[in-house]
Amino acid sequence: MPSARTYAGRKSSWQRTNSGAQLLVGVILIAVVGLFGLTRKSMFGIELIWPYAAMWGAVGWASVGLSLRPMVILVAFGLAQDVSFNAPLGSFVLVNLSTYALSAALRETFDVDSDPVRALFAAAAAMGCGTFVLWVLASSTADQVVQLVPLLAVYAVTLILFVPVAGAFRLGDGSGGTL
């Protein structure tokens, strides 16, 4: 996870960027990853596990607390996921918002941003909550208890890939300011 400020105390170019532009970068990243994931991908005959990219936004954007614009974007992404996964409308909205809410709550309760390990654990907990909500919703709407292993694989991939892209979802100047 990238630190909020550079070692010299000066703000990086990303931190000086307008928060709307920062949000836009995250939106584009999620949209591109999501669109490429619409069809199955395989490499050397092995099917690739594609991440739920909207969860990156839910965890990353929660660093500044609850905010309206990220919420609206997460709702929009959730609806798009519902259509592409043929899920009952609102399912992925709940998944994204629960991840977002828990991530924001963890950051307000604990000093998460000062320690990368703690930040990773907070992200893991928030994404785990979202995955659990997804499993509960899928199992209750399908006629079977949905297999947990594929969901856990997607969860792990989403979490691992979040580490290198987390910087693209950091809003404001990194000091916990609001949008």
Next chain:
Amino acid sequence: MARQPNIGSRKRPMRGLGLAVIFAVTFGVVLFQTAPRFAASLNPIRTTTSDQLAARSGSGWIARLSGRVARDERVSELEAEVRDLARWRAAAISMAERMETYEAILNVQGEPPARGVTARIVSETGGPFAETLLANAGKSQGVEEGFIAVNDAGLVGRVIQLGERSSRILKVSDFNSRVPVFGEASGIRGIMYGGREGWGTITDRPEADAFLSGERILTSGEGGVFPRGLLAGLAERRGEDWRVRFAMREGQGGFVRLVPPASIPRPEDIPIIEGVDEEEAESTSIAQAASGARIAGQ
């Protein structure tokens, strides 16, 4: 590790309330869809979005890089050519109608016309919900609900939801999919359903005998939903169960062919021919039934 609560958060109770309201509304929407009738009322929203997805897929810089723009220009040229050929088509239709009249007079049993649409797979997402895929052909292309989807390797599924330019296909690998099948060599029948680990399972076998390991599993055509003889996969024994390795997974190219389902004519649908003797009427009925089955098989 614990720290003082963020003072700024106290100033923004409305955002928390907003989140709670969105949660409540969304949860209500999900609950609303547990009733199939209400869920069906949301289908237009889904199909409209699917249409947009199908129409926009592959556009922009991706299209330029992949040479799609050049292909689109070529398509425009070909469309102009098509307009030119339309005049010839009108003449051909006129001649075909005349030919049909002659064939009817002579009672000619010709080859049934090929039906069906080939569509590109726009979206194929497994996920925890239904195993479906989205193809870029819908009502405008003549696809109807219940059409069968096949790829170059075998049976893929059937159309369960339809938009103007898109169709949602429930794959045979979905848990809720049920396909009547039989073993090509053994002749044992059963019902195949999808499920865990990406393998099909065969259940409800009326015969006590077992399948042959490695034999091809074909659709039996029972129930009239799937035509008889489509390759579903290969049989394999796993413990006490007979499982099916889906043939569709070997398919290449990202395309599916959507064909009409089997429609075996009912006796009351066959027209009564008056003024012919009993033997001739019987032979005509058999020929028409065979023709209907051939059309369904296309």
